[in-house]
Structure formats: C-alpha cells, structure tokens
Amino acid sequence: MSSDQKASTPARTPVYALCGNPNCGKSTLFNALTGLKQKVGNYPGVTVEKKIGETYSQHGQPIKIIDLPGAYSLAARSPDEAVLRDVLLGRRADTPQPDRVVCIADASNLERNLYLIHQILDLGRPVILVLNMMDLAAKSGIGIRVARLEKELGIPVIPCEAVNGKGLIELRLAMSRSDLPLPRHRWDIPAPIAPAVSELAASLAQNDRKPPLIARAEALLLLTDQDTVRVAGSAALTPQTASILQQWQKRWEAEGTDWAGTLVNSRYDAISVICNEVVQRQAVSVASVSDRIDAVVTHPVFGWLVLGAVMTALFLSIFTLAEYPMNWIDGHMAGLSDWVKSAMAPGDLRDLITDGAIGGVGGVIVFLPQILILYFFISLLENTGYMARAAFIMDRLMSRVGLNGKSFIPLLSSYACAIPGIMATRTIEDPKDRLVTILVAPLMSCSARLPVYLLMIAALVPGDRVPVASKVGIMLLMYALGTLGAFGFAWLFKRTLLKGEPPMMIMELPPYRLPRLRDVALQMVERAWLFLRRAGTVILGISIVLWFLSAYPKAPQGATPTQQLEQSFAGQAGKVLEPVIKPIGFDWHIGIGLITSFAAREVFVSTMGVVFNAETNDQDTTPLRQALLQARWPDGRALFSPLVCFTLMVYYVFAMQCMSTVAVVRRETNSYRWPAFQIAYMTGTAWVLSFIVYQGGRALGF
Ligand SMILES: Nc1nc2c(ncn2[C@@H]2O[C@H](COP(=O)(O)OP(=O)(O)OP(=O)(O)O)[C@@H](O)[C@H]2O)c(=O)[nH]1
Ligand SMILES: [Mg+2]
Known part of the structure; x- marks a missing residue:
C-alpha cells in the first residue's frame, strides 16, 4: 500500500461516527464502548438524534464517538436519516466532522446493509467495518469470509456481537490505529455517467x-x-x-x-x-421460530387478540402485583406524617411538612410501583421486537385514517411519555404526516396519567369487594378512548388541515430477541429515578407553594378549615374556574388541581393531597382515597361521586396538560401556532366530552 493511501495521524482527539442501517446495533455498540446508556430497542428508529460519547484507545488516548440514527442510504428521506448524512458531510455546526467512520452491518443481512456502507466508502475517509450480530447470522446459516471482504474493500473488518461484548477488543485495537487505511474499493460507474x-x-x-x-x-x-x-x-x-x-x-x-x-x-x-x-x-430448511410466531401475531384476527391479551396482562399486573409495595409505601408515608405530628408542636411549619410536603409528594410516590410495571411492559414490547409487529397489524387500521404504521411507533411510545413519542416522529418521512402524529400523540395516555386514573378508580370502586376485572375494564376503556381519539383526530386532520396521500409503509420486522435483562432493568431504574426526581423537585416545590397558597391569607379566628381554604389564594383561583367546570361536575377543589396539573399531570394527585389534607385538620392521617370519598358539595352531595370520578378520567384522557410536552411540540414543529392549536383542540374536546358524559350520566340517573 502506498503512503498516500494512509491517513495521517490525527493531531486532535479522533472523532469516530457510528453509521449503519436502523436496528443493526449501533447504540448497543456505543454503550459498550463508552459506558453510556443510550436507549436501545428491537425496532428500527430507536435513536433519532446524535449523541457524542468518549472512550479510550488501547494506549489510553481519548477517542470521541458519535452514535447516530440509522439510515438505509445517504439519500435521506426523513429528519432522523438526514442527521447521519449531515454529520458525515460536516454540515452540522453543532457536531465535529468525524474524521473516521465505524460502519456497522447486520451480518445476517449483509447485502442490504452494504448499500449505505458502500456510499460511505466513497467519502474517502478511513472506515472500519463491524459485522455485528454474528450470532444471528450463524443461526440462520450465514457465514462470511471476513478476510476476503477485508481484501475486497481494503479496510479492517471485525466480526462482533455487541450484546455480549464479543469483538470489542479487536474493535478498540482497530480504532486505536493511527495508520487506518483508506478504503480501496472502486466500482465501475456506467459509461454514460x-x-x-x-x-x-x-x-x-x-x-x-x-x-x-x-x-x-x-x-x-x-x-x-x-x-x-x-x-x-x-x-x-x-x-x-x-x-x-x-x-x-x-x-x-x-x-x-x-x-x-x-x-x-x-x-x-x-x-x-x-x-x-x-x-x-447454508440452506436453512424449516421456517424459523420467528416466522411461526409472526404467523400468529400479525394475523388479521389473532393478531388483535394477542394485542388485547398483552394489554389486559399489563393492567392486571398493575392492579394485583402493585398492591403490596403500594400499601407498604402508603403505610410508611402515614407513619412519617404521624411521627412529625407527634414530634412537633402544632403550627404552620408542622402543617407545611405534613400537609404540604408529605401529603403532596407521598400521594404521588405511592404510584411508583404501578409506573414501574408499565415501564417493564413497554420495555418488553420494545426489546423483544413485538413493537414492530404491533405497528404492522396497526398499519391496516392506520391506513384507514390516512397514516401508516410508522406513525404508530411514536404513538405507542407515547403511552410511556409523549415527549420521546414526539421525538420519535422524526422517523416519519412526510412532513404533514409527521405533524399529524405530533398533534395526536399526547392523546395516548402517558404514564403520568396513571396516578390520576388509579386514584379515580380507587374512589370510583372503593373497597375490596369489587372484582379486579372491573378496575381493569375501566382502565382498558380509558386507554382505548385515548387511542381511538388519536385515530379519530388523525383522520380529521388528514382530511382537513393537512391533506395528503396515505403513505406506503416500508418497515422491516426485526427478528424476535430475548430482551437483555440489563437493558430492561436499566430502563426501569432510569424511569424510577426520573419519577422520584420529579417527585422531589417539581412536585415537592408545587406542593409547598400550594400549601402556602391554601394557608394564606389567614381567615379570622374560629373559621373552619374549609372556610380557610375557600378564602385562600388557591381557593379563590379554584372559585374563578368553578363556573366553567361546574357543568362537567367539578368544583373549585378540583379546579385547583386542573390549574396545577399544567405543570405535570400527576400533580393533580399531589394537589388533591395538599388540598384535602388542609381541610381535614385532625390528628390522624387519612389516606387520600378516603379523604376524597368524604369530600362534599356545600349541599351535602358527595363530590367524588362515581360519575364525577369517571368524568374526571375522561377529562384527563383528552386535556393537554403538560408544559414539557408543549415545549417539545414547539421545538419539533418550530412554531408557536401548532402547540397553541393543540392545547385548544385537546382541552376543548376534553371539556365537551366531559360535559356529554357528566350530563348524560345524570340524565340516566347515575
Ligand atoms: N442477537 C444480537 N442482538 C443484538 C446484537 N447487537 C445488538 N442487538 C440487539 O439489536 C437491537 C437493536 O439494537 P440498537 O443498538 O438499538 O440498534 P441501533 O442500530 O442503535 O438502532 P436505531 O437506533 O433504531 O438505528 C437490540 O434489541 C439489541 O439488543 C448482537 O450482536 N446480537
Ligand atoms: Mg440506536
């Protein structure tokens, strides 16, 4: 090899870009090299934005690595694919242009993977080719002559299994080389061109x-x-x-x-x-296990049954498994509160701690077990590959509303949280389809709404006499309502505001994989940490502020706790809202919750904790669920009647109540108009549907 074919030793920290098709294991490799925790999942389009990490060469020198979204070609079709092209060509001002590239190919699918890699070879930068998923290739009877491939392309080729770290040492050695050769492969460009x-x-x-x-x-x-x-x-x-x-x-x-x-x-x-x-x-004779499972789960009839069964299993576990840890947390919170009460002299500070801090944060924290169960299921869906199948059967339904299955993955992610869901819309090629998906994504019930639903179900069907099936039923109903709402509005928007052709879906079904326990556990720990951090910051902060707003101004001596709350700042704010929400069965207490939960939906629960704790001024701590059942209208009617609980859940399915989502929609649509429109249409729908449910329910005698 002549010396001009060798790259000179880079003086600064070398920057490597990880490039390859979607779902070939780039992020898994990135995590293994850098020790970071990029999200991985078994479906194309997990990573939608670049992420820079650092590792060390064999000689201890730092190396920068950029994890990129996958792409099938440099001719980008969707915003996430464009990231790869723009970073590689040095068009992104916020990212250093990589001087070397690690191309990753799924070895079980080399021919398709090579298209992008072939284009990257043309860029004339040093390339290392990683043949990832060698285990899968071997299983499907595919062998690769590595030495021949190295010779053909003129670059190092390294077989790997990113999930269990095989080949990583060789890769690190190759990345440490200062004399990486430039690709030698040339292809014949046809005569007229x-x-x-x-x-x-x-x-x-x-x-x-x-x-x-x-x-x-x-x-x-x-x-x-x-x-x-x-x-x-x-x-x-x-x-x-x-x-x-x-x-x-x-x-x-x-x-x-x-x-x-x-x-x-x-x-x-x-x-x-x-x-x-x-x-x-090697000829592999029988249909693989993957194909046989697919025959069932993508079947037009059985597919839906499987999806229904998965959802039912999810909610059953939420109601049954979570009970013990929940009672445990509940008991400790009450114990903590009682201890503060016995240890401190009565007064504002004691009330602030018990009613504000413990009452507010404790009310939300009890739902941690349920939220973890939800995330466990979502992580299973993502990591086994079932997510892509669900999108596949949904594609038929989605095409009726004018979208395709690609829009379904962001919607499915929104069950966890609308924010990653909205980010995931970057995989959608058509800008109009992408916008429609962003507009309807928050209708999917996110994990922050789970505490609200659970609290309402607890008040709606109190006691242990009620079979768990009815709780599961109500929960399924709420999730179905949000999902149908999302489809309905998508249909409407595609026909009116954002007309366009229903697109074709091109999505590969990745082979099923046993999820790595580590990935699932990591995702859950990360979520638990996020949730607890939020409880300790936003929710704690709001609870304390709210406690002040409900304790001041002070009522004259001799006023009852209710009168005190009523004339406090918070009470007055709730009263301002009351005329608007009275027709849907909500009073000013609930009004306060509707206002505060703009910060985050679960704040509704902590708000109810603070508000009703302030009203029950006794020595013992009543669990929030009981306090709700004791709440009354001035005329003595129960405030949280079953109908009101149900209406409130419907309201929360549709209302746009989350500042962070609004901010992300603003950023992703690059406009103020669309988030404003979204707040208006969603909250308007929430009110109208709540009105129909509440007034209809009353007319029917509920
Ligand atoms: N069997 C096997 N599975 C692997 C291997 N490497 C990664 N995976 C799995 O492949 C799936 C995709 O991995 P990711 O790292 O998310 O892939 P990606 O290339 O970052 O995907 P996008 O971000 O969507 O482009 C995950 O389920 C991984 O656990 C491997 O060597 N063998
Ligand atoms: Mg990735």
Whole structure:
C-alpha cells in the first residue's frame, strides 16, 4: 500500500461516527464502548438524534464517538436519516466532522446493509467495518469470509456481537490505529455517467476546494440525491459546478437517460458481486421460530387478540402485583406524617411538612410501583421486537385514517411519555404526516396519567369487594378512548388541515430477541429515578407553594378549615374556574388541581393531597382515597361521586396538560401556532366530552 493511501495521524482527539442501517446495533455498540446508556430497542428508529460519547484507545488516548440514527442510504428521506448524512458531510455546526467512520452491518443481512456502507466508502475517509450480530447470522446459516471482504474493500473488518461484548477488543485495537487505511474499493460507474462524475468531481475539487475523494463522493451524491442538491447546492456549489451539473442533466433528459436510476443500480450490482464472493449460505430448511410466531401475531384476527391479551396482562399486573409495595409505601408515608405530628408542636411549619410536603409528594410516590410495571411492559414490547409487529397489524387500521404504521411507533411510545413519542416522529418521512402524529400523540395516555386514573378508580370502586376485572375494564376503556381519539383526530386532520396521500409503509420486522435483562432493568431504574426526581423537585416545590397558597391569607379566628381554604389564594383561583367546570361536575377543589396539573399531570394527585389534607385538620392521617370519598358539595352531595370520578378520567384522557410536552411540540414543529392549536383542540374536546358524559350520566340517573 502506498503512503498516500494512509491517513495521517490525527493531531486532535479522533472523532469516530457510528453509521449503519436502523436496528443493526449501533447504540448497543456505543454503550459498550463508552459506558453510556443510550436507549436501545428491537425496532428500527430507536435513536433519532446524535449523541457524542468518549472512550479510550488501547494506549489510553481519548477517542470521541458519535452514535447516530440509522439510515438505509445517504439519500435521506426523513429528519432522523438526514442527521447521519449531515454529520458525515460536516454540515452540522453543532457536531465535529468525524474524521473516521465505524460502519456497522447486520451480518445476517449483509447485502442490504452494504448499500449505505458502500456510499460511505466513497467519502474517502478511513472506515472500519463491524459485522455485528454474528450470532444471528450463524443461526440462520450465514457465514462470511471476513478476510476476503477485508481484501475486497481494503479496510479492517471485525466480526462482533455487541450484546455480549464479543469483538470489542479487536474493535478498540482497530480504532486505536493511527495508520487506518483508506478504503480501496472502486466500482465501475456506467459509461454514460462516468465522464460526468469525473467532470463534476474535478470542478468540485478545483472550484469548490473539496479534497479529491470527497469531491468524487459529493459528485455521486449530487447525481442521485435531490435533497443533497438542494441542501448543498444553494450554499456550497460554485456557479461553475452548478452549470456543469445542469448541462449534463439537460443532455441526459434529451437522450432519455435515467441517470440517478442507472447509478443506483450499478451500485447494487457492485454490492452483489462482493456478496457473491464473501457470503456463504447454508440452506436453512424449516421456517424459523420467528416466522411461526409472526404467523400468529400479525394475523388479521389473532393478531388483535394477542394485542388485547398483552394489554389486559399489563393492567392486571398493575392492579394485583402493585398492591403490596403500594400499601407498604402508603403505610410508611402515614407513619412519617404521624411521627412529625407527634414530634412537633402544632403550627404552620408542622402543617407545611405534613400537609404540604408529605401529603403532596407521598400521594404521588405511592404510584411508583404501578409506573414501574408499565415501564417493564413497554420495555418488553420494545426489546423483544413485538413493537414492530404491533405497528404492522396497526398499519391496516392506520391506513384507514390516512397514516401508516410508522406513525404508530411514536404513538405507542407515547403511552410511556409523549415527549420521546414526539421525538420519535422524526422517523416519519412526510412532513404533514409527521405533524399529524405530533398533534395526536399526547392523546395516548402517558404514564403520568396513571396516578390520576388509579386514584379515580380507587374512589370510583372503593373497597375490596369489587372484582379486579372491573378496575381493569375501566382502565382498558380509558386507554382505548385515548387511542381511538388519536385515530379519530388523525383522520380529521388528514382530511382537513393537512391533506395528503396515505403513505406506503416500508418497515422491516426485526427478528424476535430475548430482551437483555440489563437493558430492561436499566430502563426501569432510569424511569424510577426520573419519577422520584420529579417527585422531589417539581412536585415537592408545587406542593409547598400550594400549601402556602391554601394557608394564606389567614381567615379570622374560629373559621373552619374549609372556610380557610375557600378564602385562600388557591381557593379563590379554584372559585374563578368553578363556573366553567361546574357543568362537567367539578368544583373549585378540583379546579385547583386542573390549574396545577399544567405543570405535570400527576400533580393533580399531589394537589388533591395538599388540598384535602388542609381541610381535614385532625390528628390522624387519612389516606387520600378516603379523604376524597368524604369530600362534599356545600349541599351535602358527595363530590367524588362515581360519575364525577369517571368524568374526571375522561377529562384527563383528552386535556393537554403538560408544559414539557408543549415545549417539545414547539421545538419539533418550530412554531408557536401548532402547540397553541393543540392545547385548544385537546382541552376543548376534553371539556365537551366531559360535559356529554357528566350530563348524560345524570340524565340516566347515575
Ligand atoms: N442477537 C444480537 N442482538 C443484538 C446484537 N447487537 C445488538 N442487538 C440487539 O439489536 C437491537 C437493536 O439494537 P440498537 O443498538 O438499538 O440498534 P441501533 O442500530 O442503535 O438502532 P436505531 O437506533 O433504531 O438505528 C437490540 O434489541 C439489541 O439488543 C448482537 O450482536 N446480537
Ligand atoms: Mg440506536
């Protein structure tokens, strides 16, 4: 190898980009190298934004690594794919341009994976090729002649199993090399196009001052990818290069030459020549287990039954398994509160601690076990590969509302939290479809609404006499309501505001995998930590502020606790809202909760804790559920009647009540108009439906 084919030793910290198709294991490898905790999941499109981490070379020098969203080609179709292209070509101001690339291929699917990698080889930067998932390849009878592939491409090729760390040492050694070779592979560009590529490359090198290899790669991109032309063209192309491009295109148009198609096909041909050389297949006879499971779970009828069973199992475990840890937390919170009461003299400070801090935060923390169970299930769905199947059967339904299954994955993620769900819409190609999905994503009931539902169900069906089935039933109903609402509105928006063709879905079904316990546990611990941190900061803060707002101004001596609360700042705010919410059965106590839960939905629960603790001024601590049942309208009617509890749940399914979601929608849509519209349509729908449920229920005698 001649010396000009070797990259010079980089003086600064070398920056490696991890590139490859979606779901080939980039983030798993990134985590293994850096010790960070990027989210991994068994479906395409888990990572939607770049993430920079650091590791060390064999000699202890730092190395920067960028984890990127996956892409099938440099010709990006969706916002997440564009991240890879833009980072590689140095078009992102916020990211250092990587000087070296680690390409990752799913070894069980080499031919398809090589398309992107082949394009990256053209960029003329040192590349290391990782053949990941060698275990899966072996299982499906695929062998790869690694040495032959190395020779063919002229770069190091390293077989790996990122999940169990196999091949990592070899990869780290390769990454530590200062003399990484440049790719040597050349493919034959077809005759009518070849002179144009040379001419464009020469002009790019001369006029646009690109290094020769990059100039050739950019010339190829200019000829195949319209987007690249648009993005790079306006700013970067000199008039000389632009006019050469135009002249060639005019000539081909006149001749009827499909230049882009010809280029793409010849690349495919070059790849298939390589694969014929290096991929060895053993005939695998019977249909794999994966295929047999798929026959059931993607079946038009059984598929739905499986989905229903999964959801039922989820809610059953929420109600049954969570009971013990929940009672345990409940008991300790009450004990803590009683201890403070016995240890401190009566007064404002004691009330602040017991009613404000413990009453507010404790009311929310008891739901930690349920939230963890929800996350456990979501993490199973994501890591086994079932998520992609659910999207697949949903695709039929989604196409009726004018969206495709790709929109379903963000919606499914929104069951955990709308924020990652909205981020995941970056995998959607069509900007209108993406916007529709963002608009309806918060209708999926997120984990923060779980405490509200659970509290209402506890008040709605008190006691242990009620079979758990009815609680599960109500819960399923709420989730179904939100999901149907999301589909209904998607249908409406696709027909009115954001008209467009129903798109085709191209999504691969990844093979099933046994989830790694570590991934599942990590995701749960991270969630628990987020939840507890929120309880300790936002919810604690709001509870304390709320306690002050409900304790001041002080009522004259001799006023009852209720009168005190009523004329406090918080009470007055609730009273202002009362005329609007009285028609849906809510009083000013609930009004206070509706206001505070704009901060986060579970704040409703802590607010009820503070508000009703302030009212029951006795020595013992009553659990919040009991306090709700004792609450009355001035005329003596129960405030939290079963109908009101139910209506409140319906309200929370539809109302847009989360500042962080509003902020993310603002950022992702880059406008104030869409989040404002979203708040208006969702909260409006919540009120109207609550009105129908409440007044209808009353008319029916509930
Ligand atoms: N069997 C097997 N599974 C693997 C291997 N490497 C990763 N996985 C699994 O493959 C799935 C995808 O891994 P990710 O790291 O999320 O893939 P990614 O390339 O970052 O995917 P996107 O972010 O969606 O582009 C996960 O379920 C991993 O546990 C491997 O070597 N063998
Ligand atoms: Mg990833």
